Amino acid sequence: MRTSIIIPTYNERENLLPLLERLSSSLADHDYEVVIVDDNSPDGTGELAEELIGRFPLRVIHRQGKLGLASAVVEGMSAASGDSLVVMDADLQHPPEVVPQLVRALKDADVAIASRYVRGGGTKGWTLSRRIISRVAKLIPRIPFAQVRGIKDPLSGFFALKREVIEEVKLEPIGFKILLEILVKGKYARVTEVPFTFRRRERGKSTFSLGEQINYLRHVWRLAWSEGEVLRFLKFCLVGGSGVLVNFGFYTLLTRILGLGVH
Numbered sequence: 001m002r003t004s005i006i007i008p009t010y011n012e013r014e015n016l017l018p019l020l021e022r023l024s025s026s027l028a029d030h031d032y033e034v035v036i037v038d039d040n041s042p043d044g045t046g047e048l049a050e051e052l053i054g055r056f057p058l059r060v061i062h063r064q065g066k067l068g069l070a071s072a073v074v075e076g077m078s079a080a081s082g083d084s085l086v087v088m089d090a091d092l093q094h095p096p097e098v099v100p101q102l103v104r105a106l107k108d109a110d111v112a113i114a115s116r117y118v119r120g121g122g123t124k125g126w127t128l129s130r131r132i133i134s135r136v137a138k139l140i141p142r143i144p145f146a147q148v149r150g151i152k153d154p155l156s157g158f159f160a161l162k163r164e165v166i167e168e169v170k171l172e173p174i175g176f177k178i179l180l181e182i183l184v185k186g187k188y189a190r191v192t193e194v195p196f197t198f199r200r201r202e203r204g205k206s207t208f209s210l211g212e213q214i215n216y217l218r219h220v221w222r223l224a225w226s227e228g229e230v231l232r233f234l235k236f237c238l239v240g241g242s243g244v245l246v247n248f249g250f251y252t253l254l255t256r257i258l259g260l261g262v263h
Contacts (some may be wrong), residue, residue: 004082008072110188120195177213
């Protein structure tokens with residue numbers, strides 16, 4: 001089974017060669033390709049990727065302007081030739097050595113998630129505020145989306161899936177959290193999670209920002225609206241609220257109007 005590894009890049013020149021070398025070492029016995037989708041990086045990431053094509057099984061897609069990580073992943077998936085697809089960041093916060101574990105996990109699952117929140121996984125170098133934001137963020141989609149309620153890390157940016165999971169599925173994510181969209185819209189029967197430790201980046205500038213947090217909330221809202229989950233949630237609130245009002249009405253009738261005590 002051929003594996004395509006989709007890696008969106010923007011100003012990752014310093015990390016690109018170490019990433020490709022570690023992937024090559026980890027996947028020495030695998031049939032794989034790396035698909036770099038570069039958003040016209042000012043630091044020359046795309047140009048370096050072109051220079052490395054002879055050394056690694058590498059394809060490079062150049063895009064005009066900074067169009068965003070999620071759309072880069074979608075474009076990379078469309079161009080990939082593999083039966084299985086792996087998505088990961090270029091900044092080495094996603095260890096290349098975990099990729100073979102994700103690929104093996106697809107023997108018994110349709111989606112394999114590199115997870116920070118299962119036993120054996122974790123984060124290193126995060127501030128307390130970053131840990132709190134991450135924990136809260138992963139709880140938000142559990143309200144509207146039943147598909148993710150049993151998954152520990154539905155917002156991971158490091159995952160693998162069989163190609164058929166997204167065939168004929170229209171993906172329109174905003175921001176970074178494309179996995180959430182795949183879990184809500186995709187065609188799959190089983191999801192498994194593989195532990196890994198997310199570390200702080202050693203080189204380059206972090207993309208974590210307030211703007212991306214806002215994009216995430218916009219993404220959840222748009223996805224919930226498109227899937228009809230907003231209306232279902234509002235109906236749930238109306239039914240629950242009407243039940244509360246009826247109970248309160250009976251309580252008022254018995255205690256205040258009829259003068260009956262409730263003990």
